[in-house]
Every structure is written in C-alpha cells, then in structure tokens.
Amino acid sequence: MRADSSLLLGLDTAGSSCSVAIMDKSHVLASRVEIMRRGQSERLLPIVQDLLAETGKDLMDMDGFAVTTGPGGFTGVRIGLAAAQGFALACNKSLVGVNNFEVLARGVPVDEKGVDTQIVVVIDAKRADLFVQSFDSKLVPLTAPFASLPENLNDQLPDGNLLLVGDGVDQVAEDLKTAGRSINFSKASANADAGNLLRCALEQKLFEQEKQSVEPLYLRAPDVSLPKDKTTF
Structure with missing residues (x-):
C-alpha cells in the first residue's frame, strides 16, 4: 500500500488523553486531543464519528489504521488496541502500532x-x-x-x-x-497527538512492511490485588 497517498485513521488512548486524527495523502484533515484521566472508552467512538463527519469520510473509506501501543494505563492501552483492531478487521485493512515515546518525541x-x-x-x-x-x-x-x-x-x-x-x-x-x-x-504537547502518530507510521514506512501483530508495550506488571480469602473454618 502506498500509505503516503492513502486515507488513514490514527488513535491514542494510552495516556491521560484521547486523540484521533484522519490523514489524507500525508496531510492531516482533522484531529482532536481531549485531556482526560479516565473515560477514553466513552469518548473514543464519538470523537471518531465527529471527525468522520467533519471530513465527509466513512470508516470504510480508510486504507489503514494506526494506534499507540503504550506505555500507559493498562485499561487505556487495551481500549485503543481493541478499537483499532476492530476497525481494521471490519474494514479488512492494515493496522500498525507506534509506541507513545516515539509519538511524543515526534511532536x-x-x-x-x-x-x-x-x-x-x-x-x-x-x-x-x-x-x-x-x-x-x-x-x-x-x-x-x-x-x-x-x-x-x-x-x-x-x-x-x-x-x-x-x-x-x-x-x-x-x-x-x-x-x-x-x-x-519542550514546548511540545505533553500528550500524544494522533496526527504525530500517523506521521511516525509514514516516516517509518510501517504500512509498507509485511503484516505483523501489534502488541502493547508494558514496562511493568499490572497492579492486581488478589481477593482476600473469606473462607471460614
């Protein structure tokens, strides 16, 4: 796929924000970053729908998708990955991942x-x-x-x-x-911008590589507390 001449959608929910961008021929048509500690699962799809309406595009028009892979909150990373994988599967199009360090540095x-x-x-x-x-x-x-x-x-x-x-x-x-x-x-934003995510994906020619699994980047084990044993004797 010639990604630099394609219609692409990128999304990030890994950190303390929710961001979506749509790019056409290496030009960002629309993007949004909303700062939020929680609630990305509720806001992601409405933001996607808003940007599709703003650009006059449909999800099925997309030639590929990109998502941030973390690190960040476990729930946020999973929300983004699940949504992006669902979009790519429904549209039968490529999905690539970029970590949040690269996206923030790109900004x-x-x-x-x-x-x-x-x-x-x-x-x-x-x-x-x-x-x-x-x-x-x-x-x-x-x-x-x-x-x-x-x-x-x-x-x-x-x-x-x-x-x-x-x-x-x-x-x-x-x-x-x-x-x-x-x-x-730096004067750059402290939060990942999905527009920079898409720029990273293009600069690294990720869409031109063979299809590969997009995996989350975790740098520590999840915070999990085992339930207390309430068995009485």
Missing part, C-alpha cells in the same frame, strides 16, 4: 532539536516510577524504553544536554538539576 518542534540535544520523553506512570526513553535530535533512540524512579533517572541517561517532553517532566526536573544536568522543557 518536538524542529527549532528545539539542536545537534547536541538529547530528547528525553518522560511519561507519568501514576506511581512512584516513570516511563522514559531518550532520543537524539534525529529521533534515533539512545536508550530502550524503561521505568525509573526520578532520583535514579540521571544515571540511566547518556551524557549531554536534555530536552524534556511528556506529562512526567515536572517529577524529574529537580533531581536532574541536582545531578548537574543542563535541562530545557
């Missing part, structure tokens, strides 16, 4: 990407630790995705000036400054 403005700049994406994991990945100015990964406590992050990053982006940056700034790091904050 950093070009004028912020200095040659010696290390882009550090920091995602709030809703616990003591954070989800992190580092990229160079050309968005080539410098580290694999990992989870880290704020006080340990400096030791896990390569040397160099840091440009921070994501909804967890405020939780690491002080520790990085204390460690002697030079840091700046």
